[in-house]
Amino acid sequence: MDKRLAGAIRDTNEYTIGIEVFDRDPSTYNTGEDPIVRVQIGRLRERLKDYYSTLGSAAELTISIPIGSYMPMVRKSDENPIMFKPQYLLAILPIHCLTTNAECVSFTQGLSEELTHQLFKEFGKTIVSHTFSNMNRVSRSDATIQGEHAGASHLLEGSIRVEGGFTRASFRLLDATVGCIAWAENFDRHVSFAISLQEDIALSVCEALKRYFSLG
Template sequence: MNATLEWQDQREELAPASEEIRSALRRVVTSTAFARAPRMCALLSFLMEKKLGGVDGGLTEYAIGMQLFRRDPVVYDTTIDPVVRVQVGRLRTRLAAYYGALKEVGTLQICIPAGSYMPVLRRLAPDVPKTVIERMELAPLRCLSLDERNGAFAGGLDEELGSRMFARFPAMLQVREPNIIGIGNRATGLQLRLEGSVRIEQAFVRASVRLVDMAAGHTVWTTQCDSSGVLGIALQEELANTICDKLADHLRSRTNTA
């Protein structure tokens, strides 16, 4: 039975023994998914050692940049240099993809929640029965700004969201089609369509997304995700993670009431 991360209760962290944690870490860093990612392995090992050492809530972006990435304390500014946010975001995605491909229910899972730098530990949950797994289509995000620079940011956010969606919802997400209104086709077996738009005003970004029941032709869920900062990769990753987290909560509740 496959293990699907999106259906797991993400609010409860486990407290396994340190040796089990180290074994879980070794399995990850020696896996084929991480074989050609030494920087990701070093980052994960660093974060896990801090967790095992009891640092937990005291690990900051600045501390990681100084201790692991050897930034110069004279000039290092986390608002200018996003190396930690970018690398942790990539690690978060790679971990989700790695565990999403596992078939071992009960395996200890290492994950990094959005907005945090400290790993948490959970057990992989079993699949939802196939009868309740719905198929979902992901439409490109529309940019509601005429500024070319904003359009480039929205395009990057669209790519980031697509990558995270495929990593977190592999059993559901089937296709990524051009943004064509009314594309719903029952012959494809797709029940749901995630679509949305991005609005940008200077350093403020609002992503509005909705989930459409393609057979019924109406919206079943909608949310807005706001963020601010430098229009770059770190902000794209933050918004994409937030959207995925909110969608996972909705899909879990949708399944429980099915």
């Protein structure tokens, strides 16, 4: 907030926050390897959302951190935009692990759980309860059929693969009514099978979907 008041908006970026707030060493700090800023900002967004939906529901001013930015915004309560209109029903398919590495398989299963948790926190009842236990390697048309049976308007599918020193998480959003890809994005990170990376990827997917649905 001090940066905004001082007009130093350009200085409020992931790298600067990592150094100034989390005391990272400028000579070794790499935002691709250390997701602490992304994870903590994601948590802060959730806490602000929870606060203004409960104790701060009558506040005249609200503080938020827009998706894609680390700079706080202050608005009058009646000026807050609606980021997500609950006109979509989203089903989450199991994430595929494209390697036989046991540690990666376990990481992928944990990511599926973390992603479901984060999406439910963000979108609530717009997440369709599903039982896609046999969805591994299904065709897109089969996914569309099962999604329609579950009442979903959109299906989220993803995969994890590891090559060299990098982990690539690929996600696609399918329009269940026509079976086409509505959105797709890759998230590249340095190899790490830590819980913090699961949370980082899950929050990144949530933020991307919030942008997609707010524009839809």
